[in-house]
Amino acid sequence: ETGVTQSPTHLIKTRGQQVTLRCSSQSGHNTVSWYQQALGQGPQFIFQYYREEENGRGNFPPRFSGLQFPNYSSELNVNALELDDSALYLCASSPSTGGMKETQYFGPGTRLLVL
Amino acid sequence: RKEVEQDPGPFNVPEGATVAFNCTYSNSASQSFFWYRQDCRKEPKLLMSVYSSGNEDGRFTAQLNRASQYISLLIRDSKLSDSATYLCVVNYRNRDDKIIFGKGTRLHILP
Numbered sequence: 001e002t003g004v005t006q007s008p009t010h011l012i013k014t015r016g017q018q019v020t021l022r023c024s025s026q027s028g029h030n031t032v033s034w035y036q037q038a039l040g041q042g043p044q045f046i047f048q049y050y051r052e053e054e055n056g057r058g059n060f061p062p063r064f065s066g067l068q069f070p071n072y073s074s075e076l077n078v079n080a081l082e083l084d085d086s087a088l089y090l091c092a093s094s095p096s097t098g099g100m101k102e103t104q105y106f107g108p109g110t111r112l113l114v115l
Numbered sequence: 116r117k118e119v120e121q122d123p124g125p126f127n128v129p130e131g132a133t134v135a136f137n138c139t140y141s142n143s144a145s146q147s148f149f150w151y152r153q154d155c156r157k158e159p160k161l162l163m164s165v166y167s168s169g170n171e172d173g174r175f176t177a178q179l180n181r182a183s184q185y186i187s188l189l190i191r192d193s194k195l196s197d198s199a200t201y202l203c204v205v206n207y208r209n210r211d212d213k214i215i216f217g218k219g220t221r222l223h224i225l226p
Contacts, residue, residue: 033214042119042202042216043159056213090158103149104214106158 003027004093004107012113013081021076021110023091031055032074033104034066035090043090049074086114118142119205121217128193129225135189136220138203147206148179148186152199153219159202162188190222198224 003026013019025032031050035043045058049068063079072093078085088111092104121138128134140148148165163170165177165186176189186205190197203217 035216040218042218044216045214048214058213103161103164106160108158 004091004105006089006091006107006110008110009108010111010113012115014115015081015083017081017114018077018079019081019112021078021089021091021112022073023076023093023107024073025091025093026105029093029095029105030072031094032068032072033092033094034074034076035092036060036085037088037090037109038084039087046076081114083114086112088112119203119215119217121201121203121220123218123220125221125223127223127225130193130195132193133189133191134193134222135187136201136222137185137187138205138217138220139183139185140203140205140215141184142205142207143181143184145184145205145207148177149204149206150175150177150186150188151202151204151216153202154199159216162201193224195224195226198222 005024007022033048034046036046037043046060046064047057047066048055052068065077068074088109090109091107094104119140126134150162151159152162153159163172163177165179167179169178174191178187200219200221202219206214
């Protein structure tokens, strides 16, 4: 086990709704990254937070937003849900360097289904 | 050309055999390289980082070829428990740091 936890484990929403996913990073890690993994695909980088600031973003629209809290836990918010947002959402934490070169430790993910 | 490309497989390999797969990347500014392993319906887990000089961890060997822009993973004496999807991961920095996962190569070890 990596020590990275995510909640909820599963979620069902309808189109147009909003969702908040949560992640607690491994102890001692202050960098959190979020990924979207569709069925049969590799994880796609959404964004990374380092010390409560966004530190890099992938090709996702602004309706994907995030937060990092002083305890380094993080939230991913998705507004105006679309059917294609159905995926496994993975959170990964890494040690305190703020870059992407470090090993990432993944949580078990949240499976989101949008109907 | 996709930023990170992998043969999706599946590779069906008898137990005990040696198997190798490659991953190509398009951005020459790529800085860091990793292989992750993902079991069915589980999260990815780091298998090994890939260093310029190549590196070995037990039955696993990773190589980097910057000139041809690919990394490779070799698994010797394959075990049934090696069955998984192997994800190639590349980090590069232009204006922002980016980390790109390949789609993965599925490996089935046959008894």
